[in-house]
Amino acid sequence: MDFLIFQVPMLTVQAVLDGLLLGILFALIAYGMALQWGVMNIINIAQGDLVILGGYIAYFMYLYGIHPAWGVIVSPIIMYFVGVIIYKLVINKVVDRDLFISILATFGISILFMQLMNFAFGADVVLANSGYGTTMLFDNSVTLPNSKIFSAFISIVFAIGLVIYMKKSKLGRAIRATAQNARAAKILGVDTEKVYAATFGINAALCGVAGALISITFTIHPYMGLPYTIRSFMIVIVAGLGNLPGVAMSGMGLGVFEEFADYILGTEFRIGSVFLLLVLILVYRRFKLSKKREYLK
């Protein structure tokens, strides 16, 4: 088993493509997290649970005979309102407090969501079949499930759409203004309360899209949210706050890194190696930061 990847060169292509497709999907979830982290200074532990809830929406459409791919349109619409409701009920009470309180609050939401989903949908692992088939490349030595390609494509469409929306629309500008300086934005007539609610709604809608995609590419289960939260958290940390193109890059980068770690170090070190990379990046950042301070002195 020693370094199979070097003996079979086509596996390199497979690993890169798998990693990219996986990374793009994760980046979409991280996009939402980066957005509301940047605007509201809230780390949303319930991010993954919103994803799973979005997945269940697509799954139920599938159960009722509607193609689950329509979930990428229906799910974000429903999830937007779920997001706004969560904001009105809980988040607006913690938005100006320190980070720790918001983490606790969203952690609570996360537990509540898990239990409610378990109660409502049952504890079975479920999935929705898209029936999209497979793309074979290089004489069948590289195979890519079309559902993954579809997921990546939709993620890119939504990510680009979001960037354009943030640049061009009135609400988008208001969101960016609030992110830069909430107080100044308020003085200039921006209704920050509305902006916050919309931001949280948009984040939940992005989670809804990602969830629908996950239900057709992977599996969903009420307790499966946390890994998605952690992954998007890592992607945002690596990219740095407020850096949306960086989120896309770090998402794909981590995806590819993870695939290679699987082939070279073994599957059991896959997640661990990503965490190790995270630690290294944080230490490096810290190192750079400390240097800067010295320079300022």
Next chain:
Amino acid sequence: MKIKNIIITFVSALAILFSTSVVSLAKVVGDKIILGAAISLTGKYSSNGVHTQNGYNMAVDRINSMGGVKVGGKTYMFDIIYYDDESNPKRAAQLAERLISQDGVEFMLGPYSSGLTKAIAPVTEKYGVPMVEANGASRSLFTKGYKYLFAVLAPANLYLDVAIRTAVELNGGKGVRIAQAFEQDAFSQDVRLGILDAAKETGSKIIIDDKLPKELNDMAATLAKVKATKPDVLVVSGHTKGALTAIRQIAEMKVDVPMLAMTHCDAAKLSKQHGANSQYALCASQWHKTLTYKDDFFTDGMTYDADFTKEFGYAPPYQAAESSAALLVFKDAFERAGSFDQKKVRDALAATNMQTFYGNIKFAEGGQNVDKPMVLFQVMCDDAGKCENKVVAPLKWASAELIHPIPKWSDR
């Protein structure tokens, strides 16, 4: 106001007293044998927890309606006190304490899953409470020298042993090349150890040995390795998520492998969720309705299947069948012990040697059932896409012939 407060205090004190006195009447009261069980009714194991509970209830009703348990010339009825352990090992251990020391339960039934059984076993052992469990298969449960733990099911290391031996047999007795992917949890790793043993004994070679992280949703890398190395057998175990992910990605990536063996197929409702894509998968199972074991209470597997379906509205997974069997074992042991002395019941349990609709039951020193082999069924679909699980190994129980090798995806 003051008088009202006093009355409220008095009434609630009475209520507490009354409730505790009712509960502490547990164990054997009048004509009732009260068993205790902590079951996952909520949390991530809740679906299997409910199967377990339904299995227990079904057997209690059946035994009671057919004359109950006869001990020392007197007839007793079974009753069970349930608590919800929330799928949480810590909670399960607390509840076991509570069942034993507060509710006075003297005999226990097991929870769902190896992890929770592991949490409860030290407690029942400490108090010398005999526990018959039906849903903890992890090998480590049976190597700790527990004296009061009895499991009606075959240990985890035997789950896929049959698959490897069958593959070797089909290969003319020569060793095969095995690719395996197991989730990193106690149960799946025990299944893995079983495969390692079987491989060693049959001279087979393990060419891929992936340990899947618990949070992993994606097996693409493992399957790409399988495609590149072309093993004879692919073995996957990772609970329902592992089974569903494996089938989805094997179909999507068109991975051709002559034999695919897995665990948790029926819990994952593979053929329902994946249809024809799950065809030809071999699945390890503790029980199947077509096995021809018999007993006086449930007659045989087919009857059990029909009765259970009638009562609960769905076909019994093996988790329910083995849970029902646990009650039959208790009844048998009580009658042979002729007493409710915990030590005597324990010794009677240890000497169990009986057949139930679920299989033969005979406990080894460690408490595991050594008289019941695992069965393998294969998912077989007809042209209309309707799939059924048919037993293919061991040959003695086979209701259909094993389809081997699995046809290539290009021919399906």
